[in-house]
Each structure stands twice: as structure tokens, then as C-alpha cells.
Amino acid sequence: MNPYRIEVRVKPRPGLLDPQGKAIHHSLNSLGWEGVNDVSVGKAIYIDIDADSADNALATVEVMCRKLLANPVTEDFEVSVIDEMERTSS
Amino acid sequence: MKVAVITFPGSNCDYDLFKAAQQVGGDAKFIWHRERGLNNYDAVLLPGGFSYGDYLRAGAIARMSPIMEDVIAFAKTGRPVLGICNGFQILCESGLLPGALMHNTSLKFESKDVMLRVDRTDTMFTKDYKTGQVLRIPIAHGEGNYGADDETLEALEDQGRVVFRYVDRDGELSDEANPNGSLNNIAGITNETGNVLGMMPHPERAMEKLLGSTDGLALFTSMAGSLQPS
Numbered sequence: 001m002n003p004y005r006i007e008v009r010v011k012p013r014p015g016l017l018d019p020q021g022k023a024i025h026h027s028l029n030s031l032g033w034e035g036v037n038d039v040s041v042g043k044a045i046y047i048d049i050d051a052d053s054a055d056n057a058l059a060t061v062e063v064m065c066r067k068l069l070a071n072p073v074t075e076d077f078e079v080s081v082i083d084e085m086e087r088t089s090s
Numbered sequence: 091m092k093v094a095v096i097t098f099p100g101s102n103c104d105y106d107l108f109k110a111a112q113q114v115g116g117d118a119k120f121i122w123h124r125e126r127g128l129n130n131y132d133a134v135l136l137p138g139g140f141s142y143g144d145y146l147r148a149g150a151i152a153r154m155s156p157i158m159e160d161v162i163a164f165a166k167t168g169r170p171v172l173g174i175c176n177g178f179q180i181l182c183e184s185g186l187l188p189g190a191l192m193h194n195t196s197l198k199f200e201s202k203d204v205m206l207r208v209d210r211t212d213t214m215f216t217k218d219y220k221t222g223q224v225l226r227i228p229i230a231h232g233e234g235n236y237g238a239d240d241e242t243l244e245a246l247e248d249q250g251r252v253v254f255r256y257v258d259r260d261g262e263l264s265d266e267a268n269p270n271g272s273l274n275n276i277a278g279i280t281n282e283t284g285n286v287l288g289m290m291p292h293p294e295r296a297m298e299k300l301l302g303s304t305d306g307l308a309l310f311t312s313m314a315g316s317l318q319p320s
Binding site for chain 2: 016017019020022023068069071073074
């Protein structure tokens, strides 16, 4: 088994109201930034997990996303391996 | 009527619900979320609050609690399950009710009295109301904006599962009367079999004239009444 660090990006589904994004958008405008067309806020979740391959680590985390980490009614998610940690000696 | 009030870490309307159940003659007990076993109860109530600090999403962690497996099994027996505010959010997260509760469109936590119209009186929670009756009931939430995909919304409407809607004083739907942006002014819905009700407003806070309104009382008398052997 190898340790993997997986990044989960959970994003509001397009077209749904994103109040945090809206508030930040207003603030950026009032600070004088022109041409900001849209701001949306998601969240990043980092999971350190042992798996026998990167694909299996990703597959496991995708199941976690469907079961807990994202709400399919309101959110989309993406998963990626960001850092293959050094193999721990056994 | 033996009533289980489920308490999660961060629940804060559990005592109000307990009191409401007692007020209509219920034998109420608190059930901690790590306990198991609801078979001996006649009704299950999920209180409002901020279970697990609303971490991840409101209700998302609470629905993983051991007791929720029993709540789901209990609901399948056809006995009444009522979720109010955070309880509604937990019911949606657990899949007992469809859709999701998103941030209010106002971007604010809304804490005030609202007017609700009772659209269905043929449920075990509303039989003591009159169809179209307008109630004054408090709300207190940041994430009460009910959303669902088109198919789900259509099913809810076609099957008459929208029990309460936000209205103005005359009982008319309007955007101004909608405190959170919910689709079709939805304030409360049931599952397909009608024994699970989720609602954002707090009927358990409208039980005493001294506190401004008694319009929530009939919800609890309805539930107690429908559990009496006839």
C-alpha cells in the first residue's frame, strides 16, 4: 500500500445561488476591481489515504464524495492526486 | 403517544420540541444520537439547531449518526417522523426527503415570524388545520432555501406533497413573503407515504399565547390525534 494525498474540490453546481461568491464579488467590485464577471466559492478537502494505486485511491475518494463529501443536489466535485507521499517503511 | 426527541451535539430546539410533545399529552423522551432503538415509540422528532456546527453542510454529519439508521427504519414502518429546521436539513441529507436546503437568497440568517399557508390537511401532521389556513410561525435559519431538480419538484407538486408555503397575510404567494428563496415558496414537504414531514419554520415555538402565537399547536394535536386508536 502507498500513501496518497487526494484533493477533493467541491463546487456549487452552475446556476445555483452561491451567496458567498456573490458577497465576495460585491466586495471585489467595491474595492475597485473592474471586469470581475463572476465569483464562486467551493471548498477543498484533503484526504491522506493508503491505497495500492493512485487510481484506487481516487476511486475510493469518489465513493466518499457521493456518500458524504458532496451533496449531489447542489454540488459538483472533482478529485485529483496532488502529492504522492513518500512510501513509509514497513 | 410515546415520542422520541433525537438530540444531536448542537441541537438547540430539543427542549422546545420535548415541551410541545408533552403539551399535547405525549410521553416524551430524549434520545441521544449515539443511542439505538426506536421500536417502542409512536413518533420521532428531529429538532432544530446546528448539529455538528453545520460542518461540511447543514445536517450532513448528523445523518451519519448511529440513530439515523433507526430513524430511517422507523420511517419505513409508516409512523410519523417530523424534522424541523435543522431536522428538515437532516431528513434531506439522509434521503428520507428529496431536495436540499441552500443558503438563503438574502445572504442573511433570517429570524422572524412568517406567514405560512396550510396546503394539505389530509396528513397526520395537519388534520387539525383548515385547508388554506394562514399561520404565523417563527423561522430562524441561514440555510432554508429549498431546492430540488425539476423532476423532483414536479413530483412534489403533482403528488400534493407540499404541505406548507410562505405567503403574505392574505394567503397569497409572493417573492416578498418568501424569506429564503425556496422554490415555489416551499416551507414544508412530506415523503411519498406522507409520514415524514420536514419544515423550516418552528411550530414548537408557537405553542403559547404569551410567546406570540399558538398556531403551531394544531400540528402537534394532529399528530397526537392521528396516533389515537380509532
